[in-house]
Amino acid sequence: MRTKAFQRIYTKLTKITKATCDVVAQGVRYGELGWVNGQPAQVISVVDEVVTLQVFSGTEGLSSESEVVFSRTPPTLKVGDLLAGRFLNAYGDPIDGGPALVGEERLINGDTVNPVKRAKPSTLLATGIAGIDLNNTLVTGQKIPFFADSDQPYNQVLAEVAMRAEADKIILGGMGLSNDDYLFFKNTFARAGVLDKIVSFINTAENPPLERLLIPDMACTAAEYFAHDQQQNVLVLLTDMTLYADALAIVANKMDQIPSKDAMPGSLYSDLASIYEKSVQFGHGGSITIIAVTTLNEGDITHAIPDNTGYITEGQLFLKHDTDIGKVIIDPFRSLSRLKQNVIGKKTREDHPQVMNALIRLYADAMGAKTKRENGFDLNEYDEKCLAFAKEYAMRLLAIDINIPIDEMLDTGWYLFAKYFQKYEIGVKEQLIEKYWKVQETESELAPQL
Incomplete structure (x- = not known):
């Protein structure tokens, strides 16, 4: 280890796996960002002075003498009204050619809201999509997944929800998107003239898979600013949580952790819950509603990802191809919104x-x-x-x-x-x-x- 310009640089890695590396360092905190040979990394374990970092781009090309530098801070996002209309990457940096963000810097991955500050979700959230609003009505502060096969148009459905939902702000978190899907979202929002109410955090298939792990926290941090500070109703759209869970599995497997069901890490339930539980109806006004896509493997609802998701969320929405009409529908039998009784017939018409x-x-x-x-x-x-x-x-x-x-x-x-x-x-x-x-x-x- 040597010091340069008041910054400690460590030059002796004690262990290297395909996704992580270990270094002996002092004063490092869990969640802190760092750089290994200039590549972004994050601290995922601190045991005594042995620090484990997950290197987002992978560890190929690293040696035991690679340089490690710590930022001394966890990941942050600059929040403010100028967030609206921007497309950002997993680190909160612009990818839309616009200026750098200006605003208050906030740590991502904060705690969930204290239950005493939560109000009962009882405000209608209309999406304009009949299969949702009529049969599976949503309320602000709800968390609900879209279960869909990988060949179904779930991103098109999310785009429709983003354009038509009665929300003050829409936060899109895209994980592992193809470039076509990224451009689809961007062009669709621009043509519809709704960019001024949408903030997008994008990780494409060309980006390192581990960067997906930052996307939901970035999205929820932006949502918390608009919902808590500005008292707005915010809708968070996340796609695809299966790719997010796959990134968790990559890190766990490369750290030689014993896998749980379907090769997923044993912490999968907690990892998913830490995201979904950011949904909230604040007592003082403002709300965060989360709709997240979970793609299924050949329709397998028993897989660990949808199985854990079902225990956390308040219902589910299923897409289904109806052969009689040749269109994709919202399945009326398998879909369920557990909070719809709070609004149907009360905030909607009596019938x-x-x-x-x-x-x-x-x-x-x-x-x-x-x-x-x-x-x-x-x-x-x-x-x-x-x-x-x-x-x-x-x-x-x-x-x-x-x-x-x-x-x-x-x-x-x-x-x-x-x-x-x-x-x-x-x-x-x-x-x-x-x-x-x-x-x-x-x-x-x-x-x-x-």
Whole structure:
């Protein structure tokens, strides 16, 4: 070790793996940033004076005499109103060609909010996507994942949510994005004219995988500034948490830690929870809502990543390809928002719970009729009506490209009831039928445009 310009430089590595290296150093803290031969690294373990750093770009080319320098601070982000509209990398540096950030410097990866400062999530968060707002209504301060196969258009869905959600600020955290996906987000936001309310932290597939570990903390730090300091409703969109977990596994495996289920580190639950638990409804105003994509391996919901995620979050949203209409829909059976009861029928129209339940029940009857047909059984008149209803229901209210207000979703539901069924077949309270059924029978503007 030698000192140069008041900065300690260590020149003796005691251990090198494919992702980490060890050095004997004094006064180093967990989470501190450093550089190994000029490559960014972060302290992930301190035992006595043995310091382990994860080198984000990998340890290829390092030797036992490589130089190690510590910053004496953990990663930080400069926060301020000028964050809006910017595209930044995992270190919070601009990648959009704009000026350097100016603002208050804050440590990332802070503590979660004290429960006594949290308020009950009870404010509607409308996304404009019918399959979410009608059947799986979200509230501010909620945390919920999108479970999707890798070939499904989950990033397009997130972009639609970002453009249409009733939020003051949108924070996008992209991990392992292809350059096409990065440009898709950037161009989509620019064309829609919503850049002034969006902050994006981007790690592409060309960047070191370990840099993904910084993205969620950067996104949540920006969200905390706008939600807590500015009392704004903030929506955090994270994609893809499977690639984030893979980066955790890389570090754990290279440190010779014993893997847990599906080769994931034993700390996976805590690592995921430390991100999702940043969602909050502040008592003084402002909120952080988190929607995060978790891609599935051939639809395997039992894998450690979605399995742990399900225990942490308050429901889940599933994407599904509907072969009858040739579109991707929000699966009404597997999707669930556990907090929707806080707002449906209270912050939305009185008929919302009844219409939602009736639509899904009739859709379930249609799936039963479809199974009968596939097995060669004869269908009755009710079965035929359900099948015709299900196709139009999926086209008009479940497809991910349907973006309409919640009241229009409900009106469409009443239109479908009146078109395909008798009043006694839908199972809705009589007083609601009397109030809404006759109206829908005469509203020709709701006629389907299929």
